[in-house]
Amino acid sequence: MIVAGAALAGACVASILIGSHPLTLDQAIAAFTDFRGTDSDRIVRYIRLPRTIAGLLAGVALALAGTVMQGLTRNPLAGPGLLGINAGASLAIVLAMGVLGLTAPTGFIWFAFLGAAVAAAFVYVLGSLGFGGATPVKLALAGAAFTALCGSITTAITLLDRTTFDNFRFWVVGSLTRADVESVWRVAPFVAVGAVLAVAVARPLNAIAIGDDLARTLGTRLVAVRATGAAGVVLLAGSAVAIAGPVAFVGLVVPHIARAFAGHDYRGVLVWSAILGPTLLLLADILGRVLAQPQEIQVGIITAFAGSPFLLYLVRNRKVATL
Template sequence: MTGAVRGTGLLVAGAALALACAASILVGAHAMSADQAIAAFTDFTGSDTDRIVRYIRLPRTVAGVLAGLAFALAGAVMQGLTRNPLAGPGLLGINAGASLAIVLAMGGLSVATPTGYVWFAFLGAAVAAVFVYTLGSLGFGGATPVKLALAGAAFAALCGAITTAITLLDRTKFENFRFWVVGSLTRADIESVWGITPFIAVGAVVAVMVARPLNAIAMGDDLARTLGTRLVAVRALGATSVVLLAGAAVAIAGPVAFVGLVVPHIARFFAGQDYRLVLAWSALLGPTLLLFADILGRIVARPVEIQVGIVTAFAGAPFFLYLVRNRKVATL
């Protein structure tokens, strides 16, 4: 694929993301035109339409862009670091660890905003990453894809059980949490969204920094060392990126399933195996997928909304089964 074709493809992906953002502003229970949506920013009068655009749909759209980008980049970096096609912040328990830490902060410390409990999300994500990788590395063969997936599933189930138990102890206190835990963009507000943005920006920059070394790691540790790659430093930076991206995304949108697993594989279909291009495609496709899933949840069961995490789970589960059964993606 030539550079011109790849550049055109990225432009098309960017246009699809812009379309998803526009649709996220316009589509919902309250019908509005494009002119009305634009007027909410250029000529704010305090009408219902203006308030819906500024205080509900804009924060929801920005949260979807940030969370989709973060989940997708985190998944791509995890798959590159572990050379595991099944790696992703949801499947390997990173989201579950961050979620448990957040609910403990909500219950024990009465922390109520994403900017407050994002630090706990980072801690939970880091503990999950260390625990799952250590458990998956035990025994013969080291950290194989299947062992990591099983360790992640076990850890996620444990965290989910504890999270559910804590939630059920106080139904009133955790009313908002029960909506958030399935993966939702409906609770986002603009102040919290902008407060989380710096963490995702730093995580994205670190992910870009390790893109070239990930290409070397894909050829094996020995060859990567021969090419001058500092494996310990690259893995430390990559893990830092994953913790920042996944922790911030969970804080803002909840543990949305399968975005981090599916999007990097779609990106490779267009970009090939070069992680510099895979990350670029993932950064565009992740938000696009998440926003369209959120839009689908708004319209498929009107007037009731289906939370975005449920939509992505239904869409991502068949793809996961395909990855498990397809031997061609057994290694990256």
Template sequence: MGRGNSVSTAVRTEARALRGAGLVVALAVLVLTCLLSLWIGSRDIPFTDTLSVLLSDDGSVESLIIRDHRLPRTIIGVLVGASLGLAGALMQSLTRNPLADPGLLGVQFGASAAVVVGIAFLGIGSITGYLWLGLLGAAAASVVVYVLGAAGSGAASPDRLVLAGAAISAVLLAFVSAVLLLYPMSFMSFRFWNVGSIAGRQMDVVLRIAPVMLAGILLTLGLTRSLNILALGEETGSALGANVGRIRLLGGIAVTLLCGAATAAAGPIGFIGLTVPHAARALGGSDHRWVLPYSMVLAPILLVGADILGRVIARPGEVEVGIVTAVLGAPVFIALVRRRKLAQL
């Protein structure tokens, strides 16, 4: 019996070591991806010059390009990617639906509706304006979905939340389409935001979204133990002392903060929150102590990598990152479904 316990402990220790090593490798890949993002663009800048500009601002054109354009773009890509990855993992855990993504609770459509209202009726055309409108719309949509999901007898169950989210998303999508048809002049401004892009964002956008995303990240990581308990089932979780309603409420707030800020800053970017959590579970298992960190690292690798690819394939122009992630994400998700049969939640 003692020998069996020691073998089991050794196996668990080895598994933790492998997962930790994998996470370190993923972090190294993320750093490399960020360096490539700073280096690659429409203007060719030697890699050594890129590194020297990062260390000291010499006032050159290269310094202006890297520090004022590529650096904020890369930081926003990392923040948006990490937020969408965490939001996707959290959504799939809360709803126990392997096909859930941050748009499931109407968060992205709420942000879209608020932005199109700002463009069409308030004359707002700045990225900063889109940020606050999108965050407000995402929060409002999440509250409405939760209220509808909790209406009637019983608590807000995953099925009710999914149905309420689908209904609100359909209504908001129809509203956005109607406004764009009635006010065609607002279409061009909305189209650029709606396609999903991290280009043209300055450091002030980073400073505005970072506190919101940090709050969402800390709240999500604080739910790690609760998510592991909830994965055992609602009845078992309740028996172990978990407050299921409170966990879902806090999770919904975290998703709103993460996805709302990400969507407001970069527009609706699909497939990141859908595919990355499955890859995270394939590498880290079902324990959320590993799923969440892996999702937070793998998602920005995918997003920033897709942004780099968009710059390369259409030089000297570029393809917006939202288009690239859609093209890359669909076959990757299909491959995950076929190979892993959707990792168990």
């Protein structure tokens, strides 16, 4: 845990120092202690710092949301991206951009929450139909179908409106470049509340993991736990999409890495996910800055490239067929 915390701190420092305009540690410190309005001072305060905070918030939110989703559904493939939560939030934001002309997270965050909530409800209801209820395979298929539906509608809206397309095209792949001081602090309280709700269901998730019937005999109030967990997922996933766009695979991959350290106790898994999620996202963002200098590869592209093989591994590995 100490090593993981040190890695997260190192990723934060590297996120401030590394980019198309490299900075020294002394320059970064001077931007906070002796601000003079130089180029390096402005880069640190108005570009790198908000971007780093956005990566921290989005990483924590996606990782915790994925952990809670996997626990509630007992589905190792559950995640904000794979089950359509990100797609629903993205569609709602595109509608806010195209219809209301909103372009900043402070304006469309409520639409992100609404889209995430509708997506979660729709996918769960659709995946629960038929024999066997909400099985992992049915939920994954329902999420894929809903993601395709939202993606087609989103594409149609952006292609019909050039202004919306210009605002949307960099954000849709998952990016931290548009973060500013105001937006990150507006989103932070929602991430904090979502994290509290996720922690609140940590112990009941351990009971749900052994089955609903046994969980009931242990006194677990399944409806209350699922409602609380779902509210936390909506807040976390909606906040992440509002500030960074639909970043893929972080919510799917991080919980599995966390289990390698914490075992299957969700109290430990949530703590490890909260550390590993932002570390992974910030490192991906830094990698995107250095691979194509002086241009940048958006963080969502890096996480998708790295996460796809992991998804194939999960699908083919029988040991993770159930949680």
